Amino acid sequence: MKIVHIIPTYNEKENIGQMIEAIEKIGKHFPKWRNEILVVDDESPDGTSGIVKKYKQKYHNLHLLTKKKEGLGKALIKGYQHAITNLKGDVVIPNDADFQWNPDDYPKLAKKIEEGFDVVVASRHLPGSKIIGWNWFRKLNHNISNSILAWWVAGVHEVKDHAGNFKAIKISGFLDKVPLGKMQNAGFSFQLHILYELSKTGAKFAEVPVTFQERKLGKSKIGFNRYYIRDIFEYIKSSILIRIDRNANLFKYILVGGVGFVIQTIIAKIGITFLMTPDNAVAIGAESAIISNFFFNNIWTFSHKRITGIKLIKKFFEFNLVSFGSIIIQKEFVRIGSIYFGSEYWFVLMIISIVFLVIPYSYFMYNRFIWKTHK
Ligand SMILES: Nc1nc2c(ncn2[C@@H]2O[C@H](COP(=O)(O)OP(=O)(O)OP(=O)(O)O)[C@@H](O)[C@H]2O)c(=O)[nH]1
Numbered sequence: 001m002k003i004v005h006i007i008p009t010y011n012e013k014e015n016i017g018q019m020i021e022a023i024e025k026i027g028k029h030f031p032k033w034r035n036e037i038l039v040v041d042d043e044s045p046d047g048t049s050g051i052v053k054k055y056k057q058k059y060h061n062l063h064l065l066t067k068k069k070e071g072l073g074k075a076l077i078k079g080y081q082h083a084i085t086n087l088k089g090d091v092v093i094p095n096d097a098d099f100q101w102n103p104d105d106y107p108k109l110a111k112k113i114e115e116g117f118d119v120v121v122a123s124r125h126l127p128g129s130k131i132i133g134w135n136w137f138r139k140l141n142h143n144i145s146n147s148i149l150a151w152w153v154a155g156v157h158e159v160k161d162h163a164g165n166f167k168a169i170k171i172s173g174f175l176d177k178v179p180l181g182k183m184q185n186a187g188f189s190f191q192l193h194i195l196y197e198l199s200k201t202g203a204k205f206a207e208v209p210v211t212f213q214e215r216k217l218g219k220s221k222i223g224f225n226r227y228y229i230r231d232i233f234e235y236i237k238s239s240i241l242i243r244i245d246r247n248a249n250l251f252k253y254i255l256v257g258g259v260g261f262v263i264q265t266i267i268a269k270i271g272i273t274f275l276m277t278p279d280n281a282v283a284i285g286a287e288s289a290i291i292s293n294f295f296f297n298n299i300w301t302f303s304h305k306r307i308t309g310i311k312l313i314k315k316f317f318e319f320n321l322v323s324f325g326s327i328i329i330q331k332e333f334v335r336i337g338s339i340y341f342g343s344e345y346w347f348v349l350m351i352i353s354i355v356f357l358v359i360p361y362s363y364f365m366y367n368r369f370i371w372k373t374h375k
């Protein structure tokens, strides 16, 4: 198993040498793994890359990528791509240069990969995990992004710790399936985004408890500056986009239904104005909505299984047959409701029947009978 350790650096002259030595040293205890170290440095003004160049003379498995300052996310994207394409690794293990995540823990991650997991995350949120020396500001910052945004807004539930850099990822079939070139994250939102993209590849996730501590040497890149504000907004945006992507079909389905509802209300209102009984007016409105729903869902919601040509006509009739159920539900609900409450309540009755009966009924039926995957 070839492991590529990826270390992004920006002004880490105090740490990078020790980190390289630490990884090399642990590697000696595990000769079955071939280790490569890839430092991705954003032209650090403190001369970090010069130190790496010196170490390169000592260690032939050490590689250096230098690029202009673009943020942690971009550095990791470049590093992952390089590990896949140039270094042809089996596994990547990114870590920070500052020893907040102990490199001695990397065999724990690698062993889990050997056990059959595809993504193994070093975690601060398991029994046995420890966080040493974080102040209230860092805790608050982490908890908001981790619990509220990553877990709740984005809905990424594969792991409990979404923000750390230290993890092991299997390349073949998983990391190489992630569209790294399309990912735009400049900052730490990359950590959440990559977990989400990996979840879409069907990867099996594991988390291992570790001890996380304050950096001892060098300066943190986190602090109130324009990068920090940019990264926070990017994290919020990323969380929302993940949620939309995860539930895209449902969002589209709701929107199409909303358009159908407006059409139905207008047609029913016209019918009632021309002295139709509310149940019949609602039924005609419902049929109009059903036609609109069919075409919009076909070209948009279920575009990945779009129906075309002669099959479209056949499906349209099938669709009407299935939807007939929802017309009957609404018509009868409005008819019986009008008897009890009066026909002036037709609109309220129609809404109740749509929300509680028609929407669940038709979402199930459309998926089951109309836009089913296998035919
Ligand atoms: N290449 C590159 N590396 C970066 C950049 N920003 C941060 N890093 C590196 O990414 C790792 C994590 O950054 P840190 O500044 O330690 O961020 P942090 O761990 O969230 O913050 P602290 O807890 O304060 O240390 C370190 O190795 C940094 O040198 C960047 O813009 N480019």
Ligand SMILES: [Mg+2]
Pocket (backbone or CB within 6 Å): 096, 098, 100, 215, 220
């Ligand atoms: Mg750090």
